[in-house]
Amino acid sequence: MHLILAMMKHETNTFSPLRTDWARFEAWGAFTGDSARQAFEGTAMPLGAYIKLARERGASFAIPMAAEAMPSGPVERDAYERMANAICEEVAKGCDGVLLDLHGAMVTQDEEDGEGELLARIRKIAPDIPIAVTLDLHTNLTRRMVENCTALIGYKTYPHVDMYEVAEQIGRIVLDSMEGKCRPVMSWINLPLLSQTLKQGTDDEPMKSLIAMTREAEAQPGILAASVFGGFPMADIQEAGTSVIIVADGDREKADKVRDDIAKRTWAARETFIYQHEPLEQAVARAKTLTDGPVLLLDHADNTGSGGTQDVMTVIGEVIRQGLEDVAVAAVWDPEAVQQMAKAGVGSTVTLKLGGRTDMPSIGRTGEPLEITGKVRTVTDGEWIVRGPMYTGVTVKMGPTAVLDTGKVQIVIVSRHHEPWDTGVFRSVGIQPEHKRYLILKSRIHYRAGFAPLAKATITCDGHGVTTSDNSILEFKRVRRPIYPLDRLNEDTLLPPAAD
Template sequence: MRVLIAMMKHETNTFSPVRTDWARFGEWGRHEGTAVLDAYRGTGMPTGAYIELAEKMGAEIVTPIAAEAMPSGPVEADTYERLSAPILDAVRSGCDLALLDLHGAMVARSTSDGEGTLLERIRAIDPDLPIAVTLDLHCNLTARMVENCTALIGYKTYPHTDMYEVGKQIAEIVIGSMNGECRPVMSWGNVPLLSQTLRQGTDDEPMKSIIAMCRDAETEPGVLAATCFGGFALADMPDAGSSVIIVTDGDKALADRVRDRILARIWELREDFIYEHTPLEEAVAEAKTITDGPVILLDHADNCGSGATQDVMTAIAEVLRQGLEDVAVAAVWDPEAVREMQAAGVGATVTLRLGGRSDMPSIDETGAPLEVTGKVKVLTDGEWVVHGPMYTGVKVMMGPTAVLDTGKMQIVIVSRHHEPWDIGVFTSVGIQPEHKRYLLLKSRIHYRAGFAPIARHTMTLDGKGVTTSDNSLLEYENVRRPIFPLDRINEY
């Protein structure tokens, strides 16, 4: 058997000013040919699961490309074609099975439905090819995705700690169908709800209950897979929103019933999927009264893991203004600051205009650097391997990295965007996060993968950035209307 294994992943924030070109995929992870096997064999990724299954089958494995970029703006048209072309060429060359590790919220300048377009092109080449697809919990599911694959599934965890498991599950379903063991049919639907990412943590309500419904559904006879996608509201495209897909063994009526049951419950809980804000000054003042740490402070509006610039200094400035002590920050993106610190050398005292390198026209904000003085504590190449439960075994490349110690705050400064979901963002530069009073993280929910075990308290800081949870700051042009909460609708 000849098995095609490919990964093409990007969560597109259409409000982000960060350019998504071929080089950006190279920064985070772009591998071709046998290098894909070297990069992902034995990892906790869907691609890792695919490789393991194919090798156990004794299959000939074809790995044209595995590419992922940190979330950012729309994928450039030529980059989208360069990512797609090797996969399409491999299909033209002939294969018996395709195992695809995709995201579900890729928007390119040439198509608002990156994954659906790819799958449609594959189907045009080989209409009968068995195709298994793994998608992110933040997928904006489309008809094109569903209609052009054999079966698809999404993660049931946020932070995404079950990527390997769901990849294995959907691959086994499709392989089983090839062996005559099952006949997968899919039923899907969505509700007009722009659920906010900050309200999609699967350890919290309301998402916790919805995921429990999906897990319960998978115990019903005949149900092969049940997925709820929270969706990604920062991708301004027609199909953005919450959706459900059910895979059953030949029973479309059963799939429809399970789908409708879960969709109805999501809609009932729609108000709970919207975040309520607290003024930044109040939140920091409250944090200052907490004496036992670590206290996690989430600068969620500047989370590069959802497409932010990672150089907005609003929350950091307020923490410094109110005099919080023993703070570690991960991370500020500022390659120029890193170069200045490299030139000064470890131990030198420097004054920097830190951050604020990026303008954000979609929210009418210009870059605003913050002047800070401190000691150059550490300089590294920014490379380390994840040992925590999310992206296990994957090599992180933050680019040249530095730590600035102001006395009250240690700031990790990176040259490549990286969301701090693993404690390695600190331990790789000599900081022990469990001994800090405050950890200020530019993250939303993924931080829990590495930091939940050590956190004593967690607070959200409503700063500025293009991953804001304030819908009033965003001008939607392409999403279907009416949709909640942009429109206060009561039915769907």
């Protein structure tokens, strides 16, 4: 048996001004061949699971591409074709099966559905080839994705700490089908619900109950996999939305029933998928009354893990204005500031115009730097290995990194975008986050993987940025209409017919 294993991942924020060229993939990690095996074997990533399965079955395997970039704007043509062509060319050489680690919300300069396009190309080359697909919980599920694979599954956790487990599950299903042990059939639906990622945490309602339903479904005889996708609402595409897919062993009728049960519960909970705002000044003032730390302050509108520019200073500026003390920030993207600090040297006092390097035309804002004075506390190369439960074993490369200490606030400043989901973002530069009173994190939900065990309280801070949860400042042009909450669908709106 010969298998093709591959990773091609990007969560595309169509409102983001950040370029997604090949260099952005290289900055986070782009590997081929044996270098890909070395990078991912033994990690808690889907490719790690696929490699394990191949070895268990005594199969040979090739990894033509393993690439991922931090979320940003649409993927440029050259970058997409480089990845897709590498995978398709390897399939064309001949194989018995394909195991893919994709995202599910990739938008390119030419295609709204980057994953569906890749799968359709593979199917054209090898119409009968078995294909397993692992997708992110924020997938915008499309017909082309479903029709061009054998079986697919999504993560059941947000933050995503089960990537390895779900990849192993779907990989086994497809490999078993190749041996005649099962016959996967899929039933799916995409609801007209543009739920917000800030309300998709799987430790919170309504996702907590919906995920429980998928686990209960998988415990039933004949149900091989069940997934509910929260969707990614920052991708303004026709088929964006919340969806459900069931993989059954030959029993389509049973799959339909399970799908509809979960979809109806999802639709009934649509109001709870929408974030309720609080004025920033009020949120920071409330945080100031809390004396037991760490208190987490989430700068969620500038979450680089959803395509934020990571250089908006609104929340940091308000925290400084209100005089909060013993604060650490992760992280501000500002390569120029890092260079200035490195040139000045550790121990030097510098005055910087920090952040605000990026204009955000989609929300009508220009970059606004914050003038700030502090001491250069640390300068590093920004490399460290994740030890927490998400991306375990993966090497993070933040690029040249520095810490600016104002006396009250310590700010981690990076040269490459990186969402703070692991405490290594602080520890690697000499900050012990558990001893801080406040931690400002440019994150939405992934921070929980590393920081939830430390937190005494968590407050969402509604600043500015292209990952805002305020739909009123976003101009949706492509998404299907009507869709909730952009359109206030009547309470008696019936569950839409199945997408298939």
